[in-house]
Amino acid sequence: MEFEAGGSLKRKAPSGEEPAAAGEIAKSSLSAVTLNEAEQESLKPVNIPSQKEVEQYLLDRRKRELLDRYVSDEQRQQDAIVKDLVKTKSAAH
Numbered sequence: 263m264e265f266e267a268g269g270s271l272k273r274k275a276p277s278g279e280e281p282a283a284a285g286e287i288a289k290s291s292l293s294a295v296t297l298n299e300a301e302q303e304s305l306k307p308v309n310i311p312s313q314k315e316v317e318q319y320l321l322d323r324r325k326r327e328l329l330d331r332y333v334s335d336e337q338r339q340q341d342a343i344v345k346d347l348v349k350t351k352s353a354a355h
Contacts, residue, residue, distance in 0.1 A: 297305070311319070329338075
């Protein structure tokens, strides 16, 4: 590869050939690419969570860790009963 006067990079052609344009190089290399089914599957778009979703997940995880560490099973059962009572009371009104 060589630098041209304008600061652009020029690919050196094999001896006796004209250098190829960048577009031609890209087209020729892309046309030779074929993907098998597994490769195509891995190239599908993936849902990436937002910063807010990540922060909420980390907060929820930390809360669960603290509850697991400091709250007894008996207390959790009592909390579940109270929540159920509140739900049924609010649904009746």
